[in-house]
Amino acid sequence: MRGLELRSLATRDGQLRLSLEDATPGEPGPDELVVRVEATPINPSDLGLLIGPADLATARAEGTPERPVVVADIPTQRLGAIRDRLDQSLAVGNEGAGTVVAAGDHVRQFLGRKVGMLGGGMYAELRRLPARDCILLPEGADVADGASMFVNPLTSLGFTETMKAEGHSAIVHTAAASNLGQMLNRICIGDGIGLVNIVRSQAQAELLHAIGARHVVDSTSPGFQAELTQAIRETGATIAFDAIGGGTLAGQILQAMEAAADRGAGYSPYGSNAPKQVYIYGSLDTGPTVLHRTFGFTWNVGGWLLTPFLQKAGPAVAARMRQRVADELTTTFASRYTRTISLRDALQLDTLRDYERKATGEKYLIDPSR
Amino acid sequence: MRGLELRSLATRDGQLRLSLEDATPGEPGPDELVVRVEATPINPSDLGLLIGPADLATARAEGTPERPVVVADIPTQRLGAIRDRLDQSLAVGNEGAGTVVAAGDHVRQFLGRKVGMLGGGMYAELRRLPARDCILLPEGADVADGASMFVNPLTSLGFTETMKAEGHSAIVHTAAASNLGQMLNRICIGDGIGLVNIVRSQAQAELLHAIGARHVVDSTSPGFQAELTQAIRETGATIAFDAIGGGTLAGQILQAMEAAADRGAGYSPYGSNAPKQVYIYGSLDTGPTVLHRTFGFTWNVGGWLLTPFLQKAGPAVAARMRQRVADELTTTFASRYTRTISLRDALQLDTLRDYERKATGEKYLIDPSR
Numbered sequence: 001m002r003g004l005e006l007r008s009l010a011t012r013d014g015q016l017r018l019s020l021e022d023a024t025p026g027e028p029g030p031d032e033l034v035v036r037v038e039a040t041p042i043n044p045s046d047l048g049l050l051i052g053p054a055d056l057a058t059a060r061a062e063g064t065p066e067r068p069v070v071v072a073d074i075p076t077q078r079l080g081a082i083r084d085r086l087d088q089s090l091a092v093g094n095e096g097a098g099t100v101v102a103a104g105d106h107v108r109q110f111l112g113r114k115v116g117m118l119g120g121g122m123y124a125e126l127r128r129l130p131a132r133d134c135i136l137l138p139e140g141a142d143v144a145d146g147a148s149m150f151v152n153p154l155t156s157l158g159f160t161e162t163m164k165a166e167g168h169s170a171i172v173h174t175a176a177a178s179n180l181g182q183m184l185n186r187i188c189i190g191d192g193i194g195l196v197n198i199v200r201s202q203a204q205a206e207l208l209h210a211i212g213a214r215h216v217v218d219s220t221s222p223g224f225q226a227e228l229t230q231a232i233r234e235t236g237a238t239i240a241f242d243a244i245g246g247g248t249l250a251g252q253i254l255q256a257m258e259a260a261a262d263r264g265a266g267y268s269p270y271g272s273n274a275p276k277q278v279y280i281y282g283s284l285d286t287g288p289t290v291l292h293r294t295f296g297f298t299w300n301v302g303g304w305l306l307t308p309f310l311q312k313a314g315p316a317v318a319a320r321m322r323q324r325v326a327d328e329l330t331t332t333f334a335s336r337y338t339r340t341i342s343l344r345d346a347l348q349l350d351t352l353r354d355y356e357r358k359a360t361g362e363k364y365l366i367d368p369s370r
Numbered sequence: 371m372r373g374l375e376l377r378s379l380a381t382r383d384g385q386l387r388l389s390l391e392d393a394t395p396g397e398p399g400p401d402e403l404v405v406r407v408e409a410t411p412i413n414p415s416d417l418g419l420l421i422g423p424a425d426l427a428t429a430r431a432e433g434t435p436e437r438p439v440v441v442a443d444i445p446t447q448r449l450g451a452i453r454d455r456l457d458q459s460l461a462v463g464n465e466g467a468g469t470v471v472a473a474g475d476h477v478r479q480f481l482g483r484k485v486g487m488l489g490g491g492m493y494a495e496l497r498r499l500p501a502r503d504c505i506l507l508p509e510g511a512d513v514a515d516g517a518s519m520f521v522n523p524l525t526s527l528g529f530t531e532t533m534k535a536e537g538h539s540a541i542v543h544t545a546a547a548s549n550l551g552q553m554l555n556r557i558c559i560g561d562g563i564g565l566v567n568i569v570r571s572q573a574q575a576e577l578l579h580a581i582g583a584r585h586v587v588d589s590t591s592p593g594f595q596a597e598l599t600q601a602i603r604e605t606g607a608t609i610a611f612d613a614i615g616g617g618t619l620a621g622q623i624l625q626a627m628e629a630a631a632d633r634g635a636g637y638s639p640y641g642s643n644a645p646k647q648v649y650i651y652g653s654l655d656t657g658p659t660v661l662h663r664t665f666g667f668t669w670n671v672g673g674w675l676l677t678p679f680l681q682k683a684g685p686a687v688a689a690r691m692r693q694r695v696a697d698e699l700t701t702t703f704a705s706r707y708t709r710t711i712s713l714r715d716a717l718q719l720d721t722l723r724d725y726e727r728k729a730t731g732e733k734y735l736i737d738p739s740r
Contacts, residue, residue, distance in 0.1 A: 048639035081664050085637035245663060267455035269418035270675055289661040293615060293653065294451050297675040303667030305640055
């Protein structure tokens with residue numbers, strides 16, 4: 001068996017090269033499957049590996065219609081941040097779904113079935129991987145439903161699990177109208193967890209209100225800081241998950257939490273003792289995080305990633321989370337895609353620039369079998 | 371009994387007013403002492419309450435030679451940060467030492483003895499407080515030795531306790547030539563803990579080398595980032611305590627830790643899984659903390675304060691720390707003062723501006739009995 005595979009190569013001399021290469025998945029081992037990939041999403045987390053710090057304004061098309069190639073420049077000062085990947089051709093695509101076309105001796109029961117997969121290299125016609133990294137799609141779910149059953153569902157569930165494990169009782173979420181944000185709303189509404197949604201436009205606010213969100217704050221509103229403080233006061237949120245990373249928003253959330261906190265008796269120049277936690281889990285803004293420290297000394301800002309979280313939570317929690325995703329795949333954890341494209345489409349300049357913009361509400365799905 | 375007491379008042383209309391007021395400590399309760407304060411340091415942590423966000427360039431002298439008063443403007447935009455203290459006259463001074471001049475029935479044994487004290491309001495001729503907030507000075511120690519036996523000693527010991535409790539094995543410290551930083555060097559040398567000292571001049575580096583510091587990095591050196599990375603690699607430091615707060619230094623430390631970390635096999639756009647913690651415990655630079663997030667997603671920046679740390683550590687740890695301070699008061703935990711002043715001196719404009727500069731190596735002691 002052979003198939004095409006999308007590859008991303010960043011070179012030492014500052015070039016990004018995206019291409020389609022022939023790949024042979026090889027025979028499955030006893031516990032392995034070979035899957036024909038039929039649906040794989042373009043998540044913000046995939047773009048880091050796919051495009052990295054390249055400047056798409058410099059992107060140009062090379063290759064042939066059958067084998068398109070995109071080349072773009074990487075500014076020299078950004079090469080240091082990716083030195084570990086330079087001159088290596090990398091497969092891309094965190095998760096996907098498709099049909100099992102070959103199965104090892106121990107996992108024959110998967111043959112011909114549709115599965116969701118996690119493990120990288122999904123932007124490919126064929127993918128060989130351990131059966132334990134696959135989940136059988138439930139009755140009535142198709143590959144588009146199963147394509148995104150790991151990253152966003154486990155991340156949004158991971159937020160509520162982290163909230164509980166660290167002793168908080170309500171959440172602030174930014175870029176909250178995203179697919180992930182909508183999922184988080186469905187989880188929190190279902191589980192009775194207070195959620196403050198921060199969005200960047202009135203249209204996004206309306207989208208969230210339409211699916212039942214109760215607390216939505218628009219960061220472009222002139223009264224944003226006061227409105228955020230009020231929503232935090234009403235929900236008691238002391239933990240935030242921030243997809244944006246750059247700019248002043250993380251600090252503004254901490255300031256609102258401090259303003260909403262009970263400061264106890266008497267004045268302290270050190271602020272309240274109320275816990276205040278912001279986790280940055282994305283980098284929609286890759287600029288610096290700027291914290292105006294107007295929130296005392298009891299605060300914390302850190303990175304949050306799904307894989308280390310799952311490792312820390314342990315296999316029992318991870319299994320419970322995966323089971324819930326499978327049970328509620330077409331309801332709580334439903335994803336919507338605005339466009340489905342082929343592997344070749346993914347390397348057309350216009351299309352590439354379009355999905356790289358990460359516009360809220362737009363979501364691309366690649367079908368490598370097209 | 372009556373005595374003078376230094377008071378700080380910030381008013382709603384944007385004025386800071388420092389004055390000396392008559393105060394009556396009152397009779398001690400059964401478990402209380404009245405102490406004649408003879409030595410009380412001006413720590414950076416005292417300046418927050420004393421001067422707050424006032425602009426000392428606008429400071430002017432009022433009052434009389436006997437009762438000097440200093441008045442300064444507080445910029446309007448900074449009033450929000452201190453709204454909880456507005457229009458309240460506050461006593462100042464976290465810690466001190468002196469002679470017990472009155473004692474309650476249960477604590478008569480303290481009468482006439484010299485004690486170190488923690489509890490605020492130490493910039494006063496007389497201070498009434500519970501005996502449990504006092505420690506008898508050991509043989510051979512005078513009030514200058516005992517004046518600073520809480521904040522800096524417990525803070526620097528708190529750093530090594532936090533390091534151990536959170537699973538780290540070496541420390542990075544900034545503004546490392548301070549009194550606190552010198553103490554931390556003596557602790558770490560004595561206990562065999564790796565310590566990376568970040569200083570801001572060659573003179574400070576020499577001062578630390580002279581007391582036996584092994585890793586000293588000058589942030590004004592052109593090779594600072596590489597030198598810091600090398601020192602972190604040699605010590606294995608994954609936790610930092612930062613007295614500065616503002617600017618890019620916290621992020622530079624995280625970047626150096628990430629560069630020194632073992633990134634394991636293969637490239638991840640999310641960076642290494644190695645823990646990287648910076649605690650901000652001071653605000654020598656009150657400007658924003660600016661984090662250029664070039665250190666993956668496994669990192670943490672937070673505030674650190676002595677009192678919440680001691681509460682979390684529990685009474686057994688706190689008692690062990692206090693005992694060590696008493697045992698090593700004139701060695702490990704010795705403080706040096708460059709100038710001793712009276713309460714009236716503290717309200718002279720030149721003197722005030724001088725100690726407000728927080729120059730490293732300069733340390734003021736107030737003797738209210740002068």
